[in-house]
Amino acid sequence: MGGSVVVGLDGTGNSVPAVHWGAEEAVARGLPLHLLHSWISQPLSLAIAQEAADEKRFGAEVLAKAEAMARESHPGVSVTAEQVSEEAVDALVERSRQAALMVLGSRGHGAIAGFLLGSVSLHVLGRAECPVVTVREEAVAYGKPEVVVGVQEAGTKGEAVLDFAFAAAAAHHATVRAVRAWEPAAFGDFAPTVSPAGETELAADEEKKLNDILAPWRAEFPGVKVVEQVQRGRVAPVLLGSCAQASLLVVGRRMHRTPMLLGPVVFAVLHHSACPVAVVPRV
Structure with a gap:
């Protein structure tokens, strides 16, 4: 690099x-x-x-x-x-x-x-x-060898985020914890009720999406251990719960975002994360 x-x-x-x-x-x-x-x-x-x-x-x-x-x-x-x-x-x-x-x-x-x-x-x-x-001020560099990365975007939008996370993990001999949060699609102001069987099916679909997204990086960084985590919930709380003991949290931001320079997820993790946060511009 x-x-x-x-x-x-x-x-x-x-x-x-x-x-x-x-x-x-x-x-x-x-x-x-x-x-x-x-x-x-x-x-x-x-x-x-x-x-x-x-x-x-x-x-x-x-x-x-x-x-x-x-x-x-x-x-x-x-x-x-x-x-x-x-x-x-x-x-x-x-x-x-x-x-x-x-x-x-x-x-x-x-x-x-x-x-x-x-x-x-x-x-x-x-x-x-x-x-x-x-x-x-209280952060300790790479106290626990795990890099948590939020994986919400498929395709080129998420490439820079995953590139950074895997490179950081490889440099520090750390594990990548790839986290994907999901919620059933809402209809207007109403959140749908999902049966246990339906929720299992939706979760399995999200697990497949995450596995497919990560495949190129697993191939490029074969020495990096990867833990996949798919969890129902809003993105920010799920990420914050996943990085409580991590060395680094990696999130993406949109380029040329207006009028706010940073989105609500980035603001939330910057405010509440106990570990260092890497904000990666997405092309």
Whole structure:
């Protein structure tokens, strides 16, 4: 895989787990690590705390500390650092065109909704052209070797999502848990009543669909163990229940989505997932 692992730094504690996670990913995939900080997009609280301090000097310190941290935790990693005068969103979206993936830090569960809405992360997640991983402060990279991926789209729409999930699992010798949620088709405002026999038949049909979708990736990644999970229910709750102990959750997003940059499933898993979340743009 070409490109680099780009980590966006804002100078707060949220950046620390992103640096560790990005360095781990770079080493596992054999990619360089690129650290990026925008000195004109530093958090307001930092600017107040710094008072008259030079923002560029502060940015240089942020990058130097992050680079030292990455080299100390992963001595073999190739690291470059860049401080830009562009707005953080514009710089990160531009770098996403050549990156293999991007990593951003996020706050804990209580604050992530406020952190994302109207923030740099929201706009980067919605506009980036490469997969973007958000890592919480309390996250531990690949604590349990399982990558959970949501599989709802057949055909080319789901290819990028599965490509990313299987590549991540292969790089970390992890299992792929492929999750497909389903519900009986509703008629207007009414959900149909399904007999036990009918539900068994519908579930079997969904299992076949999932098996068929996964067949090309099983062939391409024969060393990756795959667990198939078909479960009745809404997509977000099913995914969240499946990734409680996982190392990574992988979901897809539509390209050029308007007016909301991210859909409700992506918002839900970003808000509630206990593990890092990879948001992959679907072509």
